[in-house]
Structure formats: structure tokens, C-alpha cells
Amino acid sequence: MLGLFVNTAHAATDGSSMAPYVVEYAGRLPITSTLLTVWLTMIILVVVAIFVGRNPKLIPGKIQNFFEIIIGGVYDYMAEVLEDKKLATKYFPIVMTIFLFILCMNWIGLLPGVTSIGYYDHGHLIPFFYPPATDLNITIGFALIAFFTIEFAGITAIGLWKYGGKFFNFKFLRKFNFENVLGFFIGLIEFISEFARLISFSFRLFGNIFAGKTLLLVVMTLVTPYLLPVPLIAYEMFVGFIQAFIFAVLTLFFIKIATEEPH
């Protein structure tokens, strides 16, 4: 059974690799099906944004109201967490876009036709669209954005010297006691964990969506394509939301931690 599972998972991603499908090459740049899906997501988001934000009214309609609740709610929550309206305004676009972008691309990845419409190349189906979070390039991109945002927030909020002092704590040179020596090692561990975030951010999103995709494929190809996948797709919608939420909220919390004065 396990062997079967692994085989199917591999079959789902073309041979023995978890690399994304390449639809076409633009010069040296491979245009992958995940990248095409990302662009599709962006187009949809931009169209919706222009439609909603083009002419907002003081007395909102239903659609405007819906977006106001999301955007106003996230903004208020950020101001509450960061305890500073200026910081919230500064980092709101990044956190909000992380959430909307990941949420939409995860949900678009569940649409019928995604993964199944494409062309045959040497007997293999190359789909035009594929859930973007199953491509580690995409999730690493998000992780890098989050990482640099967090470090930038820390440096601009309390200064490079103080921020670096969080990780390279040389207090023990002036006063050698247990507490300061411990502080030095904790600082080093914190420094490593800053970079470990890159991996945890990217692989958490990748792993969850990849696993969901594989599970759906296994159920559809090995069990039945009728009815049974429906609750699973509902569950994958939930996972897609939760992953977008976690990514955004963790970015927010790490910004909060980075902007705090060291003690």
C-alpha cells in the first residue's frame, strides 16, 4: 500500500521528481504550469481589486462591505498586535497580500481543469495549470519575502546595532557570569532560527498543499473519482485557507518580535 502511494505521488509529479511541469521555455526561463497559475491568480486578484477599489462609497454595497470587513479587520488586528498604527500601515500591504495571494492560489489550485487540462508530451500530460504551492520555487519566494520583511522591520525599528545585538550578545566579555554566557548562546540559537524560518515557511506551505494534492489524486485514481473526493476537496479548501492564514500571521508575529527592544 505504501509503495503504491509513493508511486502514485511520484506519478503525479512526472517521474521521480517533485519539480514543477515546464510548459514552455522563454529564453532560459522555464515557464512552469505553477508559474502560469500564479499569473492567473494575480490577474484575477488585480481585476477584483480594480473592480472593488475603483470607486469606494461612504455607504458601502455588499461587495465593498465584504472587502472592508476583511481589510479593516486585518488592519485593526495588525495595529493591535504591533501596538502601533504606523507599523501596521507600513507592513499591512505585505501581510495582507501574503494572505490573499496564498489563499487565492490555493483555491484556484482546487478548481476543476487545473492539473487536468494540458497537452501530451512523449505520453506524459503537461498541465497548463497546477497548484502553485506544490512548487518549492513559489513557496521559497514567499518565504524570502517574509524573511526580508521581518529583518527589515527589525533593523528599521530598533537600529542595526541593537537588532544585531539580539543575536550577537557579547555582554559576557564585560561581566562574566552564567546569565551573560547563556545569553550569548541563546543569541546564536536565535540567529540560526532566523534562517531556519526560511525552511519552515517554505516547506510548511509546500508540504501541506503537496500532500493535499497527492491525497486527492490517490483517492481519485485508486478509490473512486465519484463523490468521495467532495469532502476531501472541502477539507483541502480549509487547508488552503489555514496555510494562507498561518503564513500571514507568522509573518506578522515575527515582525512584532523583531521590532521589540531587546532586554
Next chain:
Amino acid sequence: MEEIIHKFGIDGELIIVQIINFIALASVLTYFLYKPLLKVLKDREDKIAQGVKDAESAKVALDEADNEKQVIVSAAHKEAEEVAARAKVYADEKAAAIAAAAEEKASTIVKQAETKGEEIKNRAHKESEAEIAKLAVLAAEKVIREKTS
């Protein structure tokens, strides 16, 4: 490491493209969605705050007007009472004066009537005296005539 990169199909260019994608989307959404909506939310908040403030000041103004009304009404009440009191005093005075004048007049009339009555009486007295004398003379004449005839 090499194997991992190959297995996951990691490609630096694709990562950079994705970062550019993100920055582009974040900019566009900020311009078209976040800023207009956050501005509208802020405007609405201001408007509501202004409305609440206006309502409060209107209430204060109303209270003031109420107080003023109370003051004016009580002042008017007092004045009316004063006017009424003054009118009463005046009326009393006037009535007393009129009564006194009437009494005086009445007493003069009575006095005049008395004098006149006395006069009439005296005249009647005198007239009747003359009449009686005349009658007496006539009676005497009659008696004399009988006696002489």
C-alpha cells in the same frame, strides 16, 4: 544538496520571478484596493465621530435653551404677579375714592333736600295761615250776614 535542488526543481530564476510577482501584486493591490478602502474606512470613522460630537453639542444647546426658557418663564410669571398686585392696589384706591365721592355727593343731596323740605314746609305753613285767616274772615262774614238778615 545538489540532489535536493534537482529533485524539487529549485531554480533561482523562478524564485526571483516569484518575488517580482509578489512585489508587483502587492503594489497593485495597495494602490487599487488597500489604500482606497482604508481611506473610506477612515473617512467613515471621522464622519461618525463628527456626528457623535454634533449630537452631543446639540444636546448641550438644547439643555441650555431649556434652562433659559425656565428662567424666562419664571421671570414673566413674577412680573405678571407684580402687575396684578399693582393693578389691585390701584383699583382698590380708585374704588375707595369713588365711594368717598359718592358718599359726599349723597350727603349734599340729602342736605339740600332737607333744606328744600324745610322751605316747602315753612311756605306751606305760611300759606295755610293765610288761608285759615281768609276762611275765618269768610266764616265771620257769613255769620254776620245771617245775623243781620
